Amino acid sequence: MSSPGINGDPKPPCLPRNGLVKLPGQPNGLGAASITKGTPAAKNRPCQPPPPPTLPPPSLASPLSRGTLAGGPCPLAGGPASASVPGPPAERPPLATDEKILNGLFWYFSACEKCVLAQVCKAWRRVLYQPKFWAGLTPVLHAKELYNVLPSGEKEFVNLQGFAARGFEGFCLVGVSDLDICEFIDNYALSKKGVKAMSLKRSTITDAGLEVMLEQMQGVVRLELSGCNDFTEAGLWSSLSARITSLSVSDCINVADDAIAAISQLLPNLAELSLQAYHVTDTALAYFTARQGHSTHTLRLLSCWEITNHGVVNVVHSLPNLTALSLSGCSKVTDDGVELVAENLRKLRSLDLSWCPRITDMALEYVACDLHRLEELVLDRCVRITDTGLSYLSTMSSLRSLYLRWCCQVQDFGLKHLLAMRSLRLLSLAGCPLLTTTGLSGLVQLQELEELELTNCPGATPELFKYFSQHLPRCLVIE
DSSP: OOOBOTTSOBOOTTSOBTTEEEEOOOTTTTOSEEEEESSOOOOOOOSSOOOOOOOOOOOTTSTTHHHHHTTOOOOOTTSOGGGOOOOOOOOOOOGGGOHHHHHHHGGGSOHHHHHHHTTTOHHHHHHHTSGGGTTTEEEEEEGGGSEEEOTTSOEEEOOOHHHHHTTOOEEEEESOOHHHHHHHHHHOTTTTTTOOEEEEESOOOOHHHHHHHHHHOTTOOEEEEESOOSOOHHHHHHHOOTTOOEEEEESOTTOSHHHHHHHHHHOTTOOEEEEEOTTOOHHHHTTOOHHHHHHOOEEEEOSOTTOOHHHHHHHHHHOTTOSEEEOTTOTTOOHHHHHHHHHHOTTOSEEEOTTOTTOOHHHHHHHHHHOTTOOEEEOTTOTTOOHHHHHHHTTOSSOOEEEOTTOTTOOHHHHHHHTTOTTOOEEEOTTOTTOOHHHHHGGGGOTTOOEEEOTTOTTOOHHHHHHHHHHOTTSEEEO
């Protein structure tokens, strides 16, 4: 499968797209699948390995050439050349199948390229199918890719031996049913104990299927449910296990306050919770107890439209040890809510206030005064943020990443405040309409900057990008 590239050029079928890599169908048990990675895909590289190096021809003028090339010992300094008796050449495999060389070479290829290279020959596949080459990757299996159609018209579950050989610890199943999950458990050798993470997306799993999956797959500690509308809150009550430490629930229409009650009471070891639910209210956040207060370090409330400052009160009192908090899309949260966060969650390293239209410069003053450990701040679409707010942030010596996408009131004067932030490594100004070429050019003073995003920024001209390439050579500038 190929897709148009950024500049309209067709991509080879093995190149990653949106972080997903398509595995071609294989007779060796690979099946049709995708592999996704937690970090951004590497730049495209050719799929063919580099040719083996060639040795220069031996020089007959040197008395050592033949002996050395033939594998014989070198004569001692000052001794006669005839003192060394050249031996037969050492037996070694060809470079193309030398496992020592291949083990070093294959680290330089992306996941997609490894999938293609594994089809070259058995020797390459044997080397590539070592689990070390696939650590941190998650195969994505769609429901239609889980079965092969036999000549008789019957369906046969695909062979997952290739996945087992590579020791995958996590899977993402898309569009599956209860029966598909049961078939997966029966056919994947590592499903009972070896799978640590499961993600179900746009699936028709019911309460019964969810209960069977978590009961049979005893190794699962990270669970993601996205776009699954057939399980209920009662299903969560009957399925969730105390061993789960990370839970993500998004776009599941039956998830409301009672689901949060189940999570808070059944998951005492929960370290990370990500929740996107339009029907969750402040009441739900009151269910968190001291048990989660000791273990939970990450809470993401995404587009929880009914959450207000009262809900924020419940969060800061119940979860005092948070190091990462997202209130993205919680449109009813105001500056007062941010003040509560800043005064009570002093351990925060990451704070996301994107798409909170009621946040103003006053909230940034609270953040700058109290959150001295903060390293990442996301203010995308905070349309009431102005240059005054940026002046408050300029005092934060620990801030490394600042996102100001589509902050429509930020101007060149505000950028001057940012020039004092020598700790900044990532700065996003995408879509800021009032920034000019002159104002942006001053960012060359941030010599420690590693990434600068200027997408859809009118002031970002071709001449400016050329200027950055000369004066910020170590910075990745995203056009």
